[in-house]
Amino acid sequence: MDGHLYSSRSRAGTRIKAGLLLVAVCLAVSAAHAHVAQLTIQADGPGKPISPDLVGVFFEDLNYAADGGLYPELVQNRSFEYSPTEQPDWHPLKFWELQKRGGADGSVTVANMRPIHRNNPHYVLLTVRTPGEGVGISNSGFDGIVLQAGEKYDASFWAYQAFMGQMWGRGDNSKPMPVTLRLEDKNGDVLAEASMEIGGRAWTKFSATFVAPRTVNDARLVLLAHDRGGICLDMISLFPQKTFRNRPNGLRADLAQAIADLQPKFVRFPGGCLVHGQGIHQYYNWKESIGPVEQRRSGRNLWGYSQTRGLGYFELFQFCEDIGAQSLPVVTAGVCCQHAGSSPNRGQEGLPLDEMPAYIQDVLDLIEWANGPATSEWGATRAAAGHPEPFGLKYLGVGNEDAITPIFKERFQMIYEALQERHPEIVVIGTVGPFAGGEDYDNGWAFARELKLEMVDEHYYVSPQWFWDNLERYDAYDRKSSKVYVGEYAAHDRGRRNTLRSALAEAAGLTSFERNGDVVWFASYAPLLARRGHTQWHPDMIYFDSPNVYLTPNYYVQQLFGQNSGDRYLETILDAGAEAKLAASSVVNSRTGDLIVKIVNGADEPMEMNVRLAGLPSDVSMKATKTVLTGPDADAVNEDGKTPVVKPDESTESLKAAFTCTAPAHSLTVYRIDR
């Protein structure tokens, strides 16, 4: 026995080849045991060291995952930067409404002559001709602003006084412009209000804190000016005070908590295709995502909307630290997405070679920003943001699903060599194309071997059955070659729904990743987040709208593997008969000493099992937590707003070294045994 036992189907096949005679002799015996699987775990040995960091998350701003999602800014288009490059009918005033209250008259126009910062070029001029009860603008956020009763919200805006009375300096600029900033419900009833006065020609930030008097699902933020004149406005914001770990400019608490509950060992960001963008200068520039939010560059997100980068590198590194996960940023390899257009090389284009040194410097600066002392140039900007200690970056992805062309290889190698020379401590993760096989996969692996890369990033979105058919994929991988990061994967079932079937296929795949945890170092399901009504890609792990978070069966699989990770793999032998659709893995968590056994039954029938923890004394009772994830059938999905039909059910048991159990039809069972 080699100890790598997989799906029972492949094992049964091997046996049949071993001797037809045996089959004849054993027919009667097999029939008798057809529904009792034998699972033997070598529980007394040290096991094989495996990645302690296998299960992580992949965060990309698609499906409104950042703005309108994990980044809890409640005003949409706060800096008037929306543009038709994002959606044909978008413009700087999109999602803003001019308000003329009580006989008032005035206008709002877009300006760019005197911006707060060059990265934030547009702002608005609000002109009051007849004050009435106020001329202003309002914003209803992302599908209506949701306020929770009793919660505090920081409302703010930047402004300066353009003129009073008449335009062009004929008015009296010695008196300020009185404004009110308020929260209203959809009927115009005022929920909270603050008064301010705008004077002077310098851009100045004005703030107020509002307490929501009641829970409202469709509020709007309104800013009204009350005298003849004009004021310039930008960065009009409403931000909940309650963020994850109460970080300023922090993350939406419930969504961040759902991610934290996965106990991910790493967080990959910012993508995905967002990394390289469509078009050569459209890549995600990390430097534009740090610093004061009013100085960050917002702009087109290749998924067809706008990104403010309010949730930028600082916030993501901080989040990783808060949840005890490694940061795993990915930078472009100096090429844009091969699906970007109709240019040669399947649409892929490279940065001009004379721009590469500056680009490579940006990559090196990222490492200094993350890890350098607070006295270094980029370390100082991290310290200025409130984090003088280094973040401890260890891994850096270079490239995402790129076509492995000469254009790609030349630029990747330039970046890689610079990193090796300046930062040999950083593990560079290469890319081997978008699929589990094929030209880019083969060429990517050949290139990785040539460069002796420490790790490469494999991606596959495939059918549930593919996972079951490929449980042995990594068993034969060369142990001396690059390690594997399965950076994006998901089982795509019929209709791309988050069925129990798809989740269990991923669970079966994860057992094979654990068994091969000496090769498969990281794995992240993708994509992570999707806002209902604004989703470009299905399936996703977590769905949400403004007030709610919806957890899929796929989420619970990731959670059970994340919460029950190990760092040593124990030989696990599964013998279940040719018809079974069963997978299992066993790990030890050295920190707690727990032995963790995972069993996935993808079949329509329950499976009776004899489990043997070989090498443990037979008469000693051990405490175990048993968690079962199952549902009514393989097509089961968790419907929004209803009690989830697929969710883990936990119980405690007392076990001996030999015990029996039933793996229910369509289930993942996790035993966590206190040896």
Ligand code: AHR
């Ligand atoms: O996860 C969604 C997309 O799938 C990613 O952006 C890309 O890398 C992959 O093709």
